[in-house]
Amino acid sequence: DAGVIQSPRHEVTEMGQEVTLRCKPISGHDYLFWYRQTMMRGLELLIYFNNNVPIDDSGMPEDRFSAKMPNASFSTLKIQPSEPRDSAVYFCASSFISKGNTGELFFGEGSRLTVL
């Protein structure tokens, strides 16, 4: 399996622009997570899905952030409008959680966002 695939790997944009980050989870995984990592705040869980349904979005910082998972193989994280404080590395991760399974989380390579 190719692992969790994220795009773009790097994004530089100007304040006020819309940003869309994309994620393809590992086939067969039923959980998908979006994390944000910064030096100041560490790793923060933004939202996670189970079987394409958002379960907990309490980590989404503001209404400017939205996430969707239209099917089992694709998710997006959108920021509109973007602000400089959104600059961070955004990780997508997926797992398969069931009885007898470890629930180990597999991370993508991350999308490094810089908002000028």
Add this chain to the structure above:
Amino acid sequence: ELKVEQNPLFLSMQEGKNYTIYCNYSTTSDRLYWYRQDPGKSLESLFVLLSNGAVKQEGRLMASLDTKARLSTLHITAAVHDLSATYFCAVGIRLTFGEGTQLTVNP
């Protein structure tokens, strides 16, 4: 709200020495994970601990879990430079992460 605390946050050690990283968490959980992150890279899974008393070892790293004390340890034996990285513990089904321990192993 689940809180996960690691200590130390920064660890500088000499090659060949032993040390332990601690991970404390605030509420009961049946699973704990350890991850490694190299600078500018993604997170790599090291260990999955699923029961009280679980112990896992891989090379110079050994992880253990005490669910009653809500404590996990990551023990480093005879450290080598290649172990330099940031180590995270994560707890629970939604994986709440600790702050990370930045480990530097000096020759």
